[in-house]
Amino acid sequence: MATAGTPWMWTLGALITALILGVTEDTRENDGSGSRIINGSDCPPHAQPWQAALMLQHNQLYCGAVLVAPRWLLTAAHCRKRIVRVRLGHHSQSPVYKSGQQLFQGIKTIPHPGYSHPRHANDLMLIKLNRRIRETQDVKPINISSQCPPAGTSCLVSGWGTTSSPQENFPRELQCLNITVLSTDKCKEAYPGQIDATMFCAGDQAGRDSCQGDSGGPVVCNNTLQGLVSWGDFPCAKPNRPGVYTNLCRFTKWIHDTIQSNS
Structure with a gap:
């Protein structure tokens, strides 16, 4: 059976205003279909301290990422950009600075060598930060599972x-x-x-x-x-x-x- 519509990969294009984001379509960086996370709810504060935002200039969020080590993020390989700005510890997408926020530059991006577009196999990439994070209740890494998830997880x-x-x-x-x-x-x-x-x-x-x-x-x-x-x-x-x-x-x-x- 053929897939309906166009396969997407979730990537945000630009802030339409200071608080409203725009998205490009193609993968999840340029292809996308996604939801608000659709029909989700606000995460509790401090619940996702490993969640990172990848930003373009002028606070334009285009992808998410995950803190997995004091100087390393994981994200999708299709999110690769030449210049990467990283925001951690910021629950809101408001451009206004909030207590707990930490800002970084990505100084090296390493996509998996087997990543293929448009199949999106091996869709992962490491980003090295310009310095170590300061671990707090708002910013801390998460361990990666070595066990594959069974159905029903x-x-x-x-x-x-x-x-x-x-x-x-x-x-x-x-x-x-x-x-x-x-x-x-x-x-x-x-x-x-x-x-x-x-x-x-x-x-x-x-x-x-x-x-x-x-x-x-x-x-x-x-x-x-x-x-x-x-x-x-x-x-x-x-x-x-x-x-x-x-x-x-x-x-x-x-x-x-x-x-x-x-x-």
């Missing part, structure tokens, strides 16, 4: 992506959504010929999904980082079209070895 996805699709409406506060890992068979049924071992599908009832602007953000299961927001169908949150996430359990050795060799 309950997880939490977060991001500042659009809260509606195809119309775009971006939230001021970080959004959280509970999703459930689907079986490989269900995932392949939803996207015939497009799923491999570097991906897993997760969703909930119709109308709940991640979306444009959420790319590269964390999927946390059992208090460990299990995946990254990668791609999906457009519009987001369509029945039988779950979100597709980078399956990080397949990459723990590459992540560890790459950090070690570039420290």
